[in-house]
Amino acid sequence: MSARVVVIGSGAAGLGAALAAAVGGARVTVLEGSDRWGGATAVSGGQVWAPGNHHMADLGVADDPGDALTYLLDHTRGREKSLARAFVRAAPLMVRFVEEHTPLRFTAMNLPDSFAEARGARSRGRNLEVAPVALGDLGEPEDLFWPPPFFRPVLTNEEITRFRLLTGGPPPYDLIGERMAAGQVALGQGLVAGLLLGCRAAGVELLRGQRVTGLLPGKVRAGERAFAADHVVVASGGFEHDPGLRERLLSGPYAHPVTPPVGRGDALRLAGQVGAALAHPAESWSWPVTQRATSTWPGGTPRPDLIIAERMLPHVVWVNAAGDRFVNESSHNAALAFAEIDPGTGRPRNMPAWAVADSRYRARYPLAGSPPGQPLPDHVIEATTLPELAERTGIDPVRLTATLDRFNANAERGADPDFGRGEATYDRQWGDVTAPHPNLGAVAEPPFYALAVLPGTVGTKGGLRVDEHARVLDWSDTPIAGLYAAGNAAAATIGPGIISPGATIGSALTWGWIAGTSITALGG
Numbered sequence: 001m002s003a004r005v006v007v008i009g010s011g012a013a014g015l016g017a018a019l020a021a022a023v024g025g026a027r028v029t030v031l032e033g034s035d036r037w038g039g040a041t042a043v044s045g046g047q048v049w050a051p052g053n054h055h056m057a058d059l060g061v062a063d064d065p066g067d068a069l070t071y072l073l074d075h076t077r078g079r080e081k082s083l084a085r086a087f088v089r090a091a092p093l094m095v096r097f098v099e100e101h102t103p104l105r106f107t108a109m110n111l112p113d114s115f116a117e118a119r120g121a122r123s124r125g126r127n128l129e130v131a132p133v134a135l136g137d138l139g140e141p142e143d144l145f146w147p148p149p150f151f152r153p154v155l156t157n158e159e160i161t162r163f164r165l166l167t168g169g170p171p172p173y174d175l176i177g178e179r180m181a182a183g184q185v186a187l188g189q190g191l192v193a194g195l196l197l198g199c200r201a202a203g204v205e206l207l208r209g210q211r212v213t214g215l216l217p218g219k220v221r222a223g224e225r226a227f228a229a230d231h232v233v234v235a236s237g238g239f240e241h242d243p244g245l246r247e248r249l250l251s252g253p254y255a256h257p258v259t260p261p262v263g264r265g266d267a268l269r270l271a272g273q274v275g276a277a278l279a280h281p282a283e284s285w286s287w288p289v290t291q292r293a294t295s296t297w298p299g300g301t302p303r304p305d306l307i308i309a310e311r312m313l314p315h316v317v318w319v320n321a322a323g324d325r326f327v328n329e330s331s332h333n334a335a336l337a338f339a340e341i342d343p344g345t346g347r348p349r350n351m352p353a354w355a356v357a358d359s360r361y362r363a364r365y366p367l368a369g370s371p372p373g374q375p376l377p378d379h380v381i382e383a384t385t386l387p388e389l390a391e392r393t394g395i396d397p398v399r400l401t402a403t404l405d406r407f408n409a410n411a412e413r414g415a416d417p418d419f420g421r422g423e424a425t426y427d428r429q430w431g432d433v434t435a436p437h438p439n440l441g442a443v444a445e446p447p448f449y450a451l452a453v454l455p456g457t458v459g460t461k462g463g464l465r466v467d468e469h470a471r472v473l474d475w476s477d478t479p480i481a482g483l484y485a486a487g488n489a490a491a492a493t494i495g496p497g498i499i500s501p502g503a504t505i506g507s508a509l510t511w512g513w514i515a516g517t518s519i520t521a522l523g524g
Contacts, residue, residue, distance in 0.1 A: 006231075007032075007235060024519065032208045037196060042144075048191070051063055051091055061108070079494075107158070114426050114497075134183050135184070232484065241389070247269040263459060278464040288454070304454065313439070321401055329421060331421075356450065462492075464490050470490070
């Protein structure tokens, strides 16, 4: 008799595990706690970081497992080398498997690792994205997924870049219309849709509205229902939407999650029931965000917006309340600076923080999601002079003026000797290639604008400790029989920073695949 497998969660990790286990011959049920599929994966850009994938050859890029392992280990701390090796070994196998067993087709992206100049890194190819996927009879996106941040995702990341949509370019309405008429989705929704279709074809039972509350011998409890299970894969996400857990566990003030309100710490609570060990609970996938008063998820939970344009483009700079710059704004890990503590006060040194821009920025680029020429949201502060802006924001006016004088003089020369903004391949990737410098431009022409920059997260990294087979370990390093974990429910293999775009989903999908294949390969 085939093994009975219950997967908790329907993001990339959960669906990847379900697909792998089902193809391996198991009887699989996916339990999604909300009434929408995909969790954070479905509202993401859908990039999948998979070093060594076979599509890199399409870009003329070669990769090597040794290089990928070197790069990963050089930019992580406190991780077990066996887990890094398992990820590097499995990622390219996962990509081929997903393409073989779903309608998904990946394309290698011209997207660099976060530290593309470092040893073992690559400047393109390790990230993949899916081609647009037809939903078919799955239903309408509004009924299937959490709403996307800006618009129905029918364009790929490559198209968003090519049409300069993040830097104020006009949308390709004809192409958008064609995709919508064909019932297609892309980005994270496309990835989840393709995995759902693959799971359904493999015979996976897919159930929504089944939040798991208990792990019992041979069964999983969700509400009043019990599901028989020889093996369980915990892929229920992190704990970023539980204020108490955030306050007690995270080392930084990352109180503004951009994910749908489903990461409520279920994995940690389930772990406590079975004696599972935890690792890296203080870390998160940190990101700078801003918050509009009117932006909420269905149900009313605040929904912050990722800050992208206001950190990558010319004529904008970040300062803290002291009026000082404190980070390379364009760095992939800029939000880690919010965790810095002032030893003289014991308080976060760089909060509050502000993105300060001038009229040249406003004339060319979106600000707080508002394109040039459109009204600005209420949380953007406008002033005709820097002293006025300083007064309205609480920034030290003298230091602000001095900071901008220095920044502007250097920016006019196309340099940032203080923080190196624009020197890295990653920085320039997201800048304005049509500007004199893609990332740097003086902030000197009134009126001036200030946007509050908040410490956000796209998920937590602390979770159940696993071995190289994705088996959950107890506090004696012994695998707990029949229990596996993947995605943000498991302790992250990568950290404390981010080493590439797509690392979150690439890790989730790969470890989900490892969990699903391990169940059948290890005698399940």
